Amino acid sequence: MTEPLLALSSLTLGLRMGADLVRGLDLHVNRGEVLAVVGESGCGKSMTALAVMGLLPDGVTRKSGSVTLDGIALTSLSARRLRAIRGKRIAMIFQEPMTSLNPVLTVGEQIAEVVRQHEGVSHRAARARALEMMNRVKLPDAARRIDAFPHQLSGGQRQRVMIAAALACGPDLIIADEPTTALDVTIQAEVLRLLDELRRDHGTALMLITHDLGVVEAMADRVAVLYAGVKIEEGRVEQVLDGPRHPYTRMLMAARPDADAGRGKRLVEIAGSVPSPDAMPPGCAFAPRCPQVKPRCHDRPPAWRGTAEGHGCACVLHD
Ligand SMILES: Nc1ncnc2c1ncn2[C@@H]1O[C@H](COP(=O)(O)OP(=O)(O)OP(=O)(O)O)[C@@H](O)[C@H]1O
Ligand SMILES: [Mg+2]
Incomplete structure (x- = not known):
């Protein structure tokens, strides 16, 4: 086994x-x-x-x-070593994305930050990865939304941003804590x-x-x-x-x-x-x-x- x-x-x-x-x-x-x-x-x-x-x-x-x-x-x-694993190998998606996204940073900055923290790449490369992830989670009009603040997105879009951030470094494991209870049924x-x-x-x-x-x-x-x-x-x-x-x-x-x-x-x-x-x-x-x-x-x-x-x-x- x-x-x-x-x-x-x-x-x-x-x-x-x-x-x-x-x-x-x-x-x-x-x-x-x-x-x-x-x-x-x-x-x-x-x-x-x-x-x-x-x-x-x-x-x-x-x-x-x-x-x-x-x-x-x-x-x-x-x-310190746990921080290096968290986000990189295990990521978590929380029930209510508004409480875990930073309201004063754009969503693009928040996804890029995860990448920069773990991979030490340039701002430009991290932003490109953020955009790639936002497209991967099918966030509509990602090129424009990358500069949006969390409150400018709907609940379902914020949850996609959380998933994009969770995926950014290609983790082996995602822990999703009731990822859809705050969303309406079709978005769920x-x-x-x-x-x-x-x-x-x-x-x-x-x-x-x-x-x-x-x-x-x-x-x-x-x-x-x-x-x-x-x-x-x-x-x-x-x-x-x-x-x-x-x-x-x-x-x-x-x-x-x-x-x-x-x-x-x-x-x-x-x-x-x-x-x-x-x-x-x-x-x-x-x-x-x-x-x-x-x-x-x-x-x-x-x-x-x-x-x-x-x-x-x-x-x-x-x-
Ligand atoms: N910050 C905290 N400090 C102390 N006890 C807490 C705290 N948060 C939750 N608890 C207690 O820990 C226990 C387990 O809570 P937990 O949040 O893990 O439940 P859960 O299964 O996730 O429930 P839910 O389905 O409502 O999310 C509960 O008795 C709860 O009251
Ligand atoms: Mg719970």
Whole structure:
């Protein structure tokens, strides 16, 4: 078996001196594949992505575990060496591009800056690359828009600028954190098609965080389901969507409005809510909401059980 491109091993993230937000997470992305990460709001999807990028918010820290990219332990690199990898080998696309684009720089300057930082090329060459990337992401009238400021573009155009900046140095992996939730449905489809093309044409691997099982089905090779900071199921998309093992995954699937018309709908119709990190139940975190709960579910977290075909689940029903 070849080594995965990205590997998270027993990663635990939490508040300094406080509750854990992501607990003992094992996750990997193979070269050129799309891994979807799904789960309700607050399950730790964004924290996981930020930990890979080395961009955890103030107050949140990695308590244990590691992140490895292509054999390099990112979690033991200096800030300077991590900066050299971020943007060049891994890039991230954020949910709301307005918060991650600088409002006082033109979009062309922002894409060119990524190139200059990593490749030390001239201003002129970096600008030419920015224009090439803007064309590649099919930003209409790129030659004119290169000198636009973010507020002069629509949401979908800004998201394309973010993708152009992410692609500028030809990364091996793009982490896309709900890249389309802020966009309307037709633009969503275009942005997803663009990400899919990149994977096909350039072999870029994608870790795609989404609420949308329609997107998972259309785009992903494998899927990991998180609940309250813990991975509860993982497998190839057809394994998990056709034969979900964990009651939580089954409920997510049932909450899908319609298998064919599910795209764009958010998964919110499950009764109850995700426990807060500082009030985590001692056993399975899903036990309080689980329709198939057993007395022993409350005792200790269930063990992870995987099949030889790579379909795994953490639930006493499969113990
Ligand atoms: N800046 C922060 N400081 C401390 N805790 C935070 C911070 N941001 C988020 N959290 C907490 O971390 C946990 C995981 O949040 P995270 O943002 O990773 O969830 P998510 O799965 O991305 O949810 P969503 O689908 O809403 O984006 C939540 O309990 C959240 O309240
Ligand atoms: Mg998030």
